[in-house]
Structure formats: C-alpha cells, structure tokens
Amino acid sequence: MGRKFVVGGNWKMNGDKKQVTEIVETLKKGPLDPNVEVVIGVPAIYLEYVQSIVPNTINVAAQNCWKAPKGAFTGEISPAMIKDIGANWVILGHSERRTIFGEKDDLVAEKVAHALESGLKVIACIGETLEEREAGKTEEVVFRQTKALLPAIGSNWDKVVLAYEPVWAIGTGKTASPQQAQDVHASLRNWLSANASADVASSVRIQYGGSVTAANAKELAACPDIDGFLVGGASLKPEFVDIVNATQ
Numbered sequence: 001m002g003r004k005f006v007v008g009g010n011w012k013m014n015g016d017k018k019q020v021t022e023i024v025e026t027l028k029k030g031p032l033d034p035n036v037e038v039v040i041g042v043p044a045i046y047l048e049y050v051q052s053i054v055p056n057t058i059n060v061a062a063q064n065c066w067k068a069p070k071g072a073f074t075g076e077i078s079p080a081m082i083k084d085i086g087a088n089w090v091i092l093g094h095s096e097r098r099t100i101f102g103e104k105d106d107l108v109a110e111k112v113a114h115a116l117e118s119g120l121k122v123i124a125c126i127g128e129t130l131e132e133r134e135a136g137k138t139e140e141v142v143f144r145q146t147k148a149l150l151p152a153i154g155s156n157w158d159k160v161v162l163a164y165e166p167v168w169a170i171g172t173g174k175t176a177s178p179q180q181a182q183d184v185h186a187s188l189r190n191w192l193s194a195n196a197s198a199d200v201a202s203s204v205r206i207q208y209g210g211s212v213t214a215a216n217a218k219e220l221a222a223c224p225d226i227d228g229f230l231v232g233g234a235s236l237k238p239e240f241v242d243i244v245n246a247t248q
C-alpha cells in the first residue's frame, strides 16, 4: 500500500543542551534506515538549536502549539514560530496534554486545524485510558477522538500521522501486545473508510506509541496496520536507532 514507515521520538520534558546534542550525535551516526521518516519531538526551548544541528534527513517537531499565529497567549508558541525556526512538524493531542493540561477533543481539533493551515505537518495522538479499555470502550474513545479531528483535517490527511497511544501503555513498561495494537489500528482504518474516505483509510499512517523499545519494536512493526511508532523514554537512548530500523 506504500505507506512510508514513520518513527517519532517524543522527548517530552527531558534533556539539557548536552544531552540533546548527544542524542543528535547518536542519530547522525545511526545508521538510520533511509526508507523511514524520522521525526524528533523536542522541548520548545531547544527546537531552534536542534533544528540547527540535525541533518536534513531528520525532521523536528514541537510537542504542542497554540491555535493562533500570535497574540496575548502568555507561555504559548504558535505554528508560525515553529515554521520560522525551520521545523515542520508538531505533535498535538498527546495524552499528557489531554490529561495533565485538560485539553479536550475540540481544543485539540482547533490546534490541528490551525497547525495545518499554517503549513505544519501534524502527529495527532489518540488513545484510551485503562479504565476505558476495561469498560470495553476503546473503540468508542478512539473513534470519538478521531471524529473531532475530521473537520479540522479536511483534505489535509496527507499532512497528518495518527498516533494510537493507549494511555495505560505510556511510560508504564506495559506495551500493548502486537495483536491489541493491530486490532485498534485495523478498526480505526475501517472507521476512517466509513467516515472519511477509503483513500484516507488506506493511505494514512498510524503509529503505535506506549512503551516501545528495541526489544518489542520488530514484532509490532510486522503488524500490517502499524506504520511506525511514537516513542517516549526509548527515544532518549541509543536504542532509538534500532527502533527506527525495526522494519529492516
């Protein structure tokens, strides 16, 4: 189907100048599979620095942004600013933004719409909590979260990567089994076929995120509907190279 594998590293609020330099050095040494798109999600304060030291084969993402180009929004950054320093991606709707910072589906959608309008590419995150999974609501939740994004994305699906990140698997060491992840990815694709278009369903890349490591990446990558990863903790370590290369 020709979906290019895409691996994101979400550094979250980690690293200092020395460590981010070392991570970039490790990525430069790689070697990274040239058939894989790599996007690193960098803390806002290091975006410009990291953008200035990465080779152009590595894409840089902000981890959040606001829904307007400029103005009285103390502490926020805009897609225009992200583009201005040369980065082209933003991660939006991460479960930590949703749970810790109270971002709801409609705010995430507004951010996605504005980021796309501004010319950024977007990794849009969705995923259920443990409570929701145990209540049998996984599909209901991820469909609801994706539905909110439909009008925001419009005809820009080629600029969007979906990241399915079950909240119970994030930072817990408890990875979704390949079957659990594959099942959600496949039903998302079915849902997209019915609610967006068959073309969107077959072309959109869906990453899995949640305790991905070099040890489990290959098995997950072998699933037909898993088109990449969004990696937290392991993206700060040299094993990120092996995760990028998981389809080799």
Ligand SMILES: O=C(CO)COP(=O)(O)O
Pocket: 010, 094, 165, 169, 170, 171, 172, 173, 209, 210, 211, 212, 230, 231, 232, 233, 234
């Ligand atoms: O939240 C994540 C990536 O966005 C996943 O984090 P971990 O890989 O640390 O579980």
